[in-house]
Amino acid sequence: xxxxxxxxxxxxxxxxxxxxxxxxxxxxxxxxxxxxxxxxxxxxxxxxxxxxxxxxxxxxxxxxxxxxxxxxxxxxxxxxxxxxxxxxxxxxxxxxxxxxxxxxxxxxxxxxxxxxxxxxxxxxxxxxxxxxxxxxxxxxxxxxxxxxxxxxxxxxxxxxxxxxxxxxxxxxxxxxxxxxxxxxxxxxxxxxxxxx
Numbered sequence: 001x002x003x004x005x006x007x008x009x010x011x012x013x014x015x016x017x018x019x020x021x022x023x024x025x026x027x028x029x030x031x032x033x034x035x036x037x038x039x040x041x042x043x044x045x046x047x048x049x050x051x052x053x054x055x056x057x058x059x060x061x062x063x064x065x066x067x068x069x070x071x072x073x074x075x076x077x078x079x080x081x082x083x084x085x086x087x088x089x090x091x092x093x094x095x096x097x098x099x100x101x102x103x104x105x106x107x108x109x110x111x112x113x114x115x116x117x118x119x120x121x122x123x124x125x126x127x128x129x130x131x132x133x134x135x136x137x138x139x140x141x142x143x144x145x146x147x148x149x150x151x152x153x154x155x156x157x158x159x160x161x162x163x164x165x166x167x168x169x170x171x172x173x174x175x176x177x178x179x180x181x182x183x184x185x186x187x188x189x190x191x192x193x194x195x196x
Contacts (some may be wrong), residue, residue: 002026002152004144007116007161015159016123024048024154026133026147027120028161029063029112031091031170031187032139035155036063036130045129052137059171060129061093065121070124073127074107075099080175085194089113090157091166091187095174116161132169133158137150142167 007028015025022044026035035051037044039062049056064070067084075095076084083094086113094175098105109127112118121128132140133147133155141147144160152158171186173193182190186192 002155003157004148005157005159007109007159008059009119011159012116012119015157016120018157019124019128022047023156024051026151026155027116028114029117030089030114030164031112031166031168032164033133033144033147034063034114034117034130035133035147035151036128038124039127039129048129051137051151052131052136054131056166059108060131061110062127063117063121063130064109064111064127065118066111069127070096070109071122073099074109077175079180081175084111087117087188090191091170093170093172095172095175095176095183108172109172111118114161116159140169
């Protein structure tokens with residue numbers, strides 16, 4: 001069963017160290033509780049997929065502390081930069097072209113507007129591959145009790161930071177093609193993102 005920790009400063013630092021060692025950890029964000037692993041640790045990311053029972057062809061979102069954690073891995077257009085400045089940290093996920101490959105591969109990135117998540121990301125110093133902290137196809141959790149009920153036997157730690165403020169998913173905007181398109185309508189209305 002996952003360890004349940006209060007999301008205080010000492011435990012957040014400890015959680016970052018656990019992530020460095022390959023742990024899968026759940027933590028609060030502004031939208032929903034997330035479950036994540038170090039994005040650049042393929043073994044840990046595989047554990048994350050197994051915990052979620054998520055199909056391998058469904059990519060994870062990379063949570064970041066801000067633009068500085070995006071540039072090494074994704075191409076940030078002027079449009080993406082403007083949206084980051086307007087809506088980050090916040091409930092907007094951007095799908096961007098991956099920097100290292102030219103085969104159409106993309107990376108979805110988001111900076112969550114939650115002190116615990118941002119502190120964890122800043123302490124870790126690199127992106128966290130993440131998804132909502134529930135088995136694929138099940139309702140997403142908005143508090144630590146729901147995370148433990150859904151995933152408690154398959155992850156290492158749950159940082160309990162109380163209930164999530166927004167309680168619905170982020171909006172996903174794909175900027176990797178010729179024109180922006182909404183992949184998932186979430187907490188931010190499409191009309192605020194795409195100017196017609």
